[in-house]
Amino acid sequence: MRARPMIALLTDFGMSDPYVGSMKGVISAIAPGTPIVDLSHEVLPQNITQGGYFLWSCYKYFPAGTIFVCIVDPGVGTGRRVLCVEGAGYRFLGPDNGLMQLVVDSLARSSIFTVENRRYFRKEISPTFHGRDIFAPVAAHLSRGVPAASLGSRTKSFAPGERLVQISERRKRLYQGSILHIDRFGNLISNFLAKGRLPSNLLLHLGRRAIHQTFRTYGEAREKTPFLVAGSSGLIEISIRNGNAARSLHARIGQAITLKT
Amino acid sequence: MRARPMIALLTDFGMSDPYVGSMKGVISAIAPGTPIVDLSHEVLPQNITQGGYFLWSCYKYFPAGTIFVCIVDPGVGTGRRVLCVEGAGYRFLGPDNGLMQLVVDSLARSSIFTVENRRYFRKEISPTFHGRDIFAPVAAHLSRGVPAASLGSRTKSFAPGERLVQISERRKRLYQGSILHIDRFGNLISNFLAKGRLPSNLLLHLGRRAIHQTFRTYGEAREKTPFLVAGSSGLIEISIRNGNAARSLHARIGQAITLKT
Amino acid sequence: MRARPMIALLTDFGMSDPYVGSMKGVISAIAPGTPIVDLSHEVLPQNITQGGYFLWSCYKYFPAGTIFVCIVDPGVGTGRRVLCVEGAGYRFLGPDNGLMQLVVDSLARSSIFTVENRRYFRKEISPTFHGRDIFAPVAAHLSRGVPAASLGSRTKSFAPGERLVQISERRKRLYQGSILHIDRFGNLISNFLAKGRLPSNLLLHLGRRAIHQTFRTYGEAREKTPFLVAGSSGLIEISIRNGNAARSLHARIGQAITLKT
Numbered sequence: 001m002r003a004r005p006m007i008a009l010l011t012d013f014g015m016s017d018p019y020v021g022s023m024k025g026v027i028s029a030i031a032p033g034t035p036i037v038d039l040s041h042e043v044l045p046q047n048i049t050q051g052g053y054f055l056w057s058c059y060k061y062f063p064a065g066t067i068f069v070c071i072v073d074p075g076v077g078t079g080r081r082v083l084c085v086e087g088a089g090y091r092f093l094g095p096d097n098g099l100m101q102l103v104v105d106s107l108a109r110s111s112i113f114t115v116e117n118r119r120y121f122r123k124e125i126s127p128t129f130h131g132r133d134i135f136a137p138v139a140a141h142l143s144r145g146v147p148a149a150s151l152g153s154r155t156k157s158f159a160p161g162e163r164l165v166q167i168s169e170r171r172k173r174l175y176q177g178s179i180l181h182i183d184r185f186g187n188l189i190s191n192f193l194a195k196g197r198l199p200s201n202l203l204l205h206l207g208r209r210a211i212h213q214t215f216r217t218y219g220e221a222r223e224k225t226p227f228l229v230a231g232s233s234g235l236i237e238i239s240i241r242n243g244n245a246a247r248s249l250h251a252r253i254g255q256a257i258t259l260k261t
Numbered sequence: 262m263r264a265r266p267m268i269a270l271l272t273d274f275g276m277s278d279p280y281v282g283s284m285k286g287v288i289s290a291i292a293p294g295t296p297i298v299d300l301s302h303e304v305l306p307q308n309i310t311q312g313g314y315f316l317w318s319c320y321k322y323f324p325a326g327t328i329f330v331c332i333v334d335p336g337v338g339t340g341r342r343v344l345c346v347e348g349a350g351y352r353f354l355g356p357d358n359g360l361m362q363l364v365v366d367s368l369a370r371s372s373i374f375t376v377e378n379r380r381y382f383r384k385e386i387s388p389t390f391h392g393r394d395i396f397a398p399v400a401a402h403l404s405r406g407v408p409a410a411s412l413g414s415r416t417k418s419f420a421p422g423e424r425l426v427q428i429s430e431r432r433k434r435l436y437q438g439s440i441l442h443i444d445r446f447g448n449l450i451s452n453f454l455a456k457g458r459l460p461s462n463l464l465l466h467l468g469r470r471a472i473h474q475t476f477r478t479y480g481e482a483r484e485k486t487p488f489l490v491a492g493s494s495g496l497i498e499i500s501i502r503n504g505n506a507a508r509s510l511h512a513r514i515g516q517a518i519t520l521k522t
Numbered sequence: 523m524r525a526r527p528m529i530a531l532l533t534d535f536g537m538s539d540p541y542v543g544s545m546k547g548v549i550s551a552i553a554p555g556t557p558i559v560d561l562s563h564e565v566l567p568q569n570i571t572q573g574g575y576f577l578w579s580c581y582k583y584f585p586a587g588t589i590f591v592c593i594v595d596p597g598v599g600t601g602r603r604v605l606c607v608e609g610a611g612y613r614f615l616g617p618d619n620g621l622m623q624l625v626v627d628s629l630a631r632s633s634i635f636t637v638e639n640r641r642y643f644r645k646e647i648s649p650t651f652h653g654r655d656i657f658a659p660v661a662a663h664l665s666r667g668v669p670a671a672s673l674g675s676r677t678k679s680f681a682p683g684e685r686l687v688q689i690s691e692r693r694k695r696l697y698q699g700s701i702l703h704i705d706r707f708g709n710l711i712s713n714f715l716a717k718g719r720l721p722s723n724l725l726l727h728l729g730r731r732a733i734h735q736t737f738r739t740y741g742e743a744r745e746k747t748p749f750l751v752a753g754s755s756g757l758i759e760i761s762i763r764n765g766n767a768a769r770s771l772h773a774r775i776g777q778a779i780t781l782k783t
């Protein structure tokens with residue numbers, strides 16, 4: 001007997017409300033023994049951009065088979081669809097609001113199913129808490145072996161979300177991008193993806209500020225001056241050594257930026 | 262061999278202190294392999310009302326057999342008793358301070374035992390940390406198969422706590438209630454339980470404010486005006502669309518409210 | 523077949539960034555089925571003193587075999603070593619910055635290895651995220667049975683950290699100490715270790731404040747006046763009943779204190 005695939009939870013529910021606890025109960029009741037892992041429940045409320053970044057930067061480290069439940073869902077209770085993305089051996093459940101765009105982009109091949117087979121839902125469905133009544137039971141059934149194709153019909157279209165911008169070193173160009181995330185230390189994570197070392201001739205604009213210094217680690221930079229560094233996921237970050245770049249630069253998630261190579 | 266029942270933890274310890282970690286260690290040492298689930302450790306410090314609501318709204322989704330450790334315990338180190346409530350296949354460990362009132366009320370039948378058999382405690386008991394020295398080891402022993410009746414003598418009486426108020430649509434009446442919880446979004450969760458759809462003729466008073474609009478989902482309401490909605494646990498909530506009802510209405514957990522039907 | 527040893531995580535990463543999630547993925551991919559326990563991810567950023575206290579006060583309750591991953595690592599990406607401490611059946615992975623001093627002091631015997639065998643690292647190593655690329659995979663391999671001695675060469679020296687000061691009741695003396703931690707309630711945890719009951723003749727100085735009252739539990743003290751109490755780990759704490767000692771006394775972690783017996 002193979003072990004049950006694990007279920008990883010990513011939500012904006014926080015831990016001061018009973019929502020996550022209820023979901024864990026529903027999963028355990030349907031699929032006893034399934035390991036449940038908290039990715040985070042501290043996504044900023046209703047911040048789809050941050051949630052999508054979070055999922056993208058974690059998922060690829062998990063073993064094939066893992067089922068991701070991703071809930072940043074301002075449209076809960078409206079007509080928005082619930083989707084199941086399948087690819088690279090993973091399954092991703094989430095609302096159809098762009099949250100899974102980065103994941104879909106990163107998968108060489110994927111199939112997307114609408115989640116509509118009420119057989120795998122709880123019998124009564126609260127209009128405000130699909131996490132407990134739809135996402136959790138569907139994830140548990142997937143973990144027990146239900147194939148994604150049983151959840152509903154296949155679909156090609158889905159609501160678009162934030163995308164990554166691949167930076168090429170070879171030719172001079174101006175790229176349009178945005179801030180995906182601000183981390184605990186105030187570092188700004190952009191959607192500019194740089195393979196390998198950062199080119200040294202970059203010029204990033206954030207509002208009226210121009211940033212051009214690049215370093216390989218935080219420790220090499222001087223204090224107070226914002227600089228660019230390749231983060232641990234390959235995205236260009238804006239940082240201030242021993243400082244808080246987000247506060248100093250008055251930046252916010254979703255803000256537009258440009259990069260000249 | 263059956264899998265060990267899981268242990269679910271609910272405390273007001275927060276995660277910036279080593280208390281929860283120590284409890285997990287004690288449980289794992291006595292009952293290796295027992296799955297430990299965090300319901301939350303973010304109950305407001307010493308807020309029994311909120312803790313009791315939290316437990317009540319989660320527990321019923323867990324599989325039978327689950328052991329709940331519930332610690333919101335301002336009386337730790339005094340003479341207050343520790344109780345084990347057994348019902349519907351669950352076991353609940355908590356201090357005798359009203360924390361488990363809602364759970365007991367919701368169980369068709371329950372037995373309550375005082376937890377006093379020191380055989381299942383740690384040998385040395387800190388007067389300030391019963392979570393590690395009493396609750397955790399007792400839960401671990403329950404998980405290993407020790408019956409609740411071995412923990413101590415049966416009791417009928419226990420300290421009372423907040424209770425739910427069942428609203429009947431059929432006749433006009435004035436109900437006295439209170440705020441059980443304020444969620445991450447500032448929604449106020451009352452102790453008024455409404456089966457099914459909310460009646461349309463409600464009038465709720467909170468301090469000097471009167472609230473009478475009712476909606477089925479947050480999305481149907483207008484902005485800025487507080488309204489009533491049936492929450493995902495069947496309790497009436499006071500909400501402001503795209504706003505923070507708790508802040509706008511200066512509400513606090515435990516505050517008295519009235520409802521006219 | 524024996525169950526895999528569990529892996530306990532202690533970091534200053536917080537839960538609003540994808541760092542912890544990525545580590546859990548790496549561990550699960552290498553050692554499927556290994557139980558992962560969160561001790562905390564809320565250590566104050568880069569606060570080695572607090573992290574070391576946290577680890578020390580938790581670890582001894584875990585079952586032998588447990589692997590602790592401890593990351594409070596301001597020197598990540600510089601030349602600082604990574605160490606594996608082995609003792610009492612436990613393994614501790616952490617940076618060589620004093621974080622594990624209290625643990626080493628508390629072990630009757632221990633062996634320390636430098637973690638340098640790249641065979642157990644991820645292939646590409648981000649200079650800013652050793653948690654994912656070194657600590658997580660090494661812990662997973664330990665859990666699968668790799669012996670600590672395979673990680674690198676044995677070492678005797680390591681960077682020193684905060685230490686405990688054992689208080690003796692028998693003779694009058696002046697002790698130099700410091701604040702290790704401030705808990706959720708504002709209690710100050712010192713590094714003065716008192717076996718058993720607190721002597722009644724203590725005089726503690728914190729800045730210009732002198733504190734001499736001692737009580738056995740919080741409940742016995744009067745409000746507003748700071749007092750001393752033996753905490754649940756045997757360390758002397760400074761507390762104010764129904765108050766916040768840290769705020770009232772303007773204390774901070776690492777602050778020097780003295781104790782006269």
